[in-house]
Amino acid sequence: MRNPPPQAVRLSEYRPTDFLIDTVDLDICLHRTQTRVVARLALRRNPKGRADVPLTLDGDGLVLRGLKLNGRAMDAGDYDATPDRLALHKAPDAPFTLEIETEIDPSANTQLTGLYRSGSAYCTQCEAEGFRRITYFLDRPDVLGVYTTRIEADKSEAPVLLSNGNPAQSGDLADGRHFAVWRDPFPKPSYLFALVGGDLGCIRRTFTTRSGRDVALAIYVEHGKEDRAHYAMDALARAMRWDEDTFGREYDLDVFNIVAVSDFNMGAMENKGLNIFNDKYVLASPQTATDSDYAGIEAVIAHEYFHNWTGNRITCRDWFQLCLKEGLTVFRDQEFSSDQRSRAVERIGDVRGLRLAQFPEDSGPLAHPVRPEVYNEINNFYTATVYEKGAELIRMLKTLIGDADFRRGMDLYFERFDGTAATVEDFLSCFADVSARDLTHFTLWYAQAGTPIVTAKSAYDENAKSFALTLSQHTPPTPGQSDKRPLLIPISLALFGENGERLDLASPDASASECARGLVELATASRTITFAGVASRPVASLLRGFSAPVRLEPAPLSDDLERLLAFDDDPFNRWQAAQSLALRSIFARVDSLRGSGAAPDDRAFFDALRRLVETGDDDPAFAAQTLALPSETDLAREVGQNVDPDILFCARNSLRRALGGALGDRLEAAHARLGDARPYSPDAASAGRRALRNASLDLVAAGDPAKGEALAKRQFDDATNMTDKLAALAVLALLGGDAREAAFTRFYEQFAGDALVIDKWFALQSTIPEEATTARVHRLMRRDDFSLLNPNRVRSVVGAFASANPTRFHALDGSGYTLLENIVLELDPKNPQLAARLLTALRSWRTLEARRRDLAEAALRRVLAAPNLSRDVNDIATRALA
Ligand code: BES
Ligand code: ZN
Numbered sequence: 001m002r003n004p005p006p007q008a009v010r011l012s013e014y015r016p017t018d019f020l021i022d023t024v025d026l027d028i029c030l031h032r033t034q035t036r037v038v039a040r041l042a043l044r045r046n047p048k049g050r051a052d053v054p055l056t057l058d059g060d061g062l063v064l065r066g067l068k069l070n071g072r073a074m075d076a077g078d079y080d081a082t083p084d085r086l087a088l089h090k091a092p093d094a095p096f097t098l099e100i101e102t103e104i105d106p107s108a109n110t111q112l113t114g115l116y117r118s119g120s121a122y123c124t125q126c127e128a129e130g131f132r133r134i135t136y137f138l139d140r141p142d143v144l145g146v147y148t149t150r151i152e153a154d155k156s157e158a159p160v161l162l163s164n165g166n167p168a169q170s171g172d173l174a175d176g177r178h179f180a181v182w183r184d185p186f187p188k189p190s191y192l193f194a195l196v197g198g199d200l201g202c203i204r205r206t207f208t209t210r211s212g213r214d215v216a217l218a219i220y221v222e223h224g225k226e227d228r229a230h231y232a233m234d235a236l237a238r239a240m241r242w243d244e245d246t247f248g249r250e251y252d253l254d255v256f257n258i259v260a261v262s263d264f265n266m267g268a269m270e271n272k273g274l275n276i277f278n279d280k281y282v283l284a285s286p287q288t289a290t291d292s293d294y295a296g297i298e299a300v301i302a303h304e305y306f307h308n309w310t311g312n313r314i315t316c317r318d319w320f321q322l323c324l325k326e327g328l329t330v331f332r333d334q335e336f337s338s339d340q341r342s343r344a345v346e347r348i349g350d351v352r353g354l355r356l357a358q359f360p361e362d363s364g365p366l367a368h369p370v371r372p373e374v375y376n377e378i379n380n381f382y383t384a385t386v387y388e389k390g391a392e393l394i395r396m397l398k399t400l401i402g403d404a405d406f407r408r409g410m411d412l413y414f415e416r417f418d419g420t421a422a423t424v425e426d427f428l429s430c431f432a433d434v435s436a437r438d439l440t441h442f443t444l445w446y447a448q449a450g451t452p453i454v455t456a457k458s459a460y461d462e463n464a465k466s467f468a469l470t471l472s473q474h475t476p477p478t479p480g481q482s483d484k485r486p487l488l489i490p491i492s493l494a495l496f497g498e499n500g501e502r503l504d505l506a507s508p509d510a511s512a513s514e515c516a517r518g519l520v521e522l523a524t525a526s527r528t529i530t531f532a533g534v535a536s537r538p539v540a541s542l543l544r545g546f547s548a549p550v551r552l553e554p555a556p557l558s559d560d561l562e563r564l565l566a567f568d569d570d571p572f573n574r575w576q577a578a579q580s581l582a583l584r585s586i587f588a589r590v591d592s593l594r595g596s597g598a599a600p601d602d603r604a605f606f607d608a609l610r611r612l613v614e615t616g617d618d619d620p621a622f623a624a625q626t627l628a629l630p631s632e633t634d635l636a637r638e639v640g641q642n643v644d645p646d647i648l649f650c651a652r653n654s655l656r657r658a659l660g661g662a663l664g665d666r667l668e669a670a671h672a673r674l675g676d677a678r679p680y681s682p683d684a685a686s687a688g689r690r691a692l693r694n695a696s697l698d699l700v701a702a703g704d705p706a707k708g709e710a711l712a713k714r715q716f717d718d719a720t721n722m723t724d725k726l727a728a729l730a731v732l733a734l735l736g737g738d739a740r741e742a743a744f745t746r747f748y749e750q751f752a753g754d755a756l757v758i759d760k761w762f763a764l765q766s767t768i769p770e771e772a773t774t775a776r777v778h779r780l781m782r783r784d785d786f787s788l789l790n791p792n793r794v795r796s797v798v799g800a801f802a803s804a805n806p807t808r809f810h811a812l813d814g815s816g817y818t819l820l821e822n823i824v825l826e827l828d829p830k831n832p833q834l835a836a837r838l839l840t841a842l843r844s845w846r847t848l849e850a851r852r853r854d855l856a857e858a859a860l861r862r863v864l865a866a867p868n869l870s871r872d873v874n875d876i877a878t879r880a881l882a
Helices: 226-247 291-306 319-340 343-362 384-401 403-417 424-435 440-447 512-517 558-567 571-593 603-618 620-627 632-639 645-673 684-703 705-718 722-735 737-751 755-766 773-782 791-804 815-827 832-842 850-865 871-881
Strands: 019-029 035-045 055-058 063-069 079-082 085-088 096-104 114-118 121-125 145-154 160-163 166-172 177-188 195-198 201-208 214-221 255-261 274-278 453-461 466-474 489-496 519-522 526-531 539-542 551-553
Touching: 063 079, 063 085, 121 255, 121 274, 145 160, 145 195, 160 177, 195 274, 201 226, 214 226, 226 255, 226 291, 226 319, 226 403, 255 291, 274 291, 291 319, 291 684, 291 722, 319 343, 319 384, 319 424, 343 384, 343 571, 343 620, 343 632, 384 403, 384 424, 384 440, 384 489, 403 424, 424 440, 453 539, 466 489, 466 519, 489 558, 512 519, 519 526, 539 558, 558 571, 558 603, 571 603, 571 620, 571 632, 571 645, 603 620, 603 645, 603 684, 620 684, 632 645, 645 684, 645 705, 684 705, 684 722, 705 722, 705 737, 722 737, 722 755, 737 755, 755 773, 755 791, 773 791, 773 815, 791 815, 791 832, 815 832, 815 850, 832 850, 832 871, 850 871
Parallel strands: 019 145, 214 255, 255 274, 453 551
Antiparallel strands: 019 035, 035 096, 055 085, 063 096, 079 085, 114 121, 121 195, 145 177, 160 195, 166 177, 201 214, 453 466, 466 526, 489 519, 489 539
16 A cells, blocks of 8 residues: 555644534543443534535544434434544534544554553543544644533443543442543643543642642552652642742642553643643652652653643644744743752753754754644654744743743733633734834744854954954755744853953943843844953853854864863853863864874863862762763764764763773762762752762773772662662663673562563663664563553663664664664554654764665665555655655
């Protein structure tokens, strides 16, 4: 079978819906293979839609069992039902009700959208277009209805029955069955519908809102795991308070429920009043979760909660506006984490993530604007660009208009658009209104894809005592956008004098406010600013705090980097200086490995890092980030073309060994000093100490493998928390040999049956950078505890291999690409969303050196040539090759 031609959906073709659905009454009778769904819809024609058109509802794989119009069974000739569509040839002009009965099989649902089973529970995932797999509907985000949901089930199989809104009624029925009715008074789009039925344990807590209303919070988990939900509950309460304090947003229902399931395509979902989570983002105990797992839980719990206002109360008019809820909500969760933890450490982590995932996306064939203009499959647009770059645009907006106007703009947005399905223009209009600024130029960030390159050139004039800074920008072409216009780029800057003192900025070329704020706006292709009264050649700190999602070139001179690392009062740029120095050293090592150029002189750089290890205890998390070398993926991105992952790996390792060797005793001392006898606590300060301690261990092992192995073995045996245990195992994994295999075996024995921990066991093995790993990954996938049906497990093996093991994934014999290709094709009929996501690992194929480029392209072409591809995989393969 040939693959069907993709059906492009275009923003320019948006039309208001022809029908509205004011109320939705669902009656759902849960059954493992034959669930019955009766949907009573109150429909009417949309005054803003077209008159006289027939009614066509969306479906996906549905079986129609009954259809009534205004209470009367419809004649077969008056409608047309296929699995994908229900069309009424003639729809009434007056408001009418439609009663639709469908039958669905949750047990056969392996794609994990619509109604499916996870373990013994029933659950749903409707975003973006999953509701149409439950009943026929106008499954688009601008159709808002008030939902009442009655769920009926076998009481022993599913004692817990949950849906959106507040509980309205429940009771027992004959034959061991029971029911529950839920009413959600807030009009919502279908993608926010949710239902859960199952035998689950739960923990509860009451939250009193600022205005004094009590909200019953509950988190439902697998029986026996209740103890592991307390951190998530604590994070939820903190997020609720933070949204009141920071954005004035209160929760609005009487209950807020979270359910953790083990089979979930994404991280979590913000269904109104009933968030459904991948259990990875709920369950934590010191023995099973790492510090970064705890941080992830805190962030995702907050993110989904924050959607209640940015996503649910105000939703998206259409899926092109996805960043309206996702970019904004990522910004909000980043701000929350900054306030709960360390702002600098959070910012560095967020920018690392942006560069790792979004920059490559933005420079490859899958590049698209933060607000795309066309899609074939919307599920492929939940991307780093929509999310992470989308969050950066909000951050820039706040930087440009200032904190006070940003808050006033948000207030106005909530006031003006509450209860509606809004657009990016709606959102921006609020900020333009409160700040009296014309934001037209800024809007281009939403439409123009690609990462701008900002070039900074400077010249110091000794006689005039002036410092001229020329900032230029250009954005490389991206698919479908060959000509780029200059963007409005806020560039935060400072100048430092000889002794590291901050200089006052004064320039005839910049406004008083630009000088006072240290924030210049680059709105044209190039701009020169000459600063006056500069007594000696200064050091410029540019793009402080990463004030815009751009690449800054060239990196400053080594001398300047060393000075910035020593005294820049912007911690982000201090960290950036260390990264730039590391990059410089690694690329010098690449040259010397290739036989051109001498080994670099890293003495000053190493001295700075040594001081950091010695004195880093006051901010150990920052010190750990600064010690961490750029990853292989970072290096590949910086190289940009003709990438040879092997040589990057060698050069990076050569720096690791040199650094570990040079700092060995200080690192060992730090490792000893930072050991903590107190009971584990996941707070940021304790986590920071563990991070620096484990970064030290890693470098000790790089410099002195025997010593590293001894320390790691001891830490592995003694560790009472997963952070230290896994860090030790990771060091042993790199060192190889019997110690490694013994540790993996013991780890498995200790945690067998604990899926989230065993995922770590799989992932760590899949990322070992050595030749035997590909065969190991094949072995892992043949194990009984590997399953293509569980996304976490697939990601832990295949995802980790393809995204975090560059030398093996890009092996010169093509074995890594073939592995991915085969899994994608095997997975596609079962779970196309997950298959498509895995395939994006090949998106940067054009940046590889010629032999790998050919192999990767061939793998993509074979995928594209396979029969019966899903729309998801077809779309990724097609665009990746275009
Ligand atoms: N709305 C999304 C979940 C989603 C994504 C559903 C795609 C359907 C398709 C949710 O709010 C979300 O963004 N989740 C993120 C985690 C978040 C912290 C960025 C996720 O699942 O990765
Ligand atoms: Zn989200």
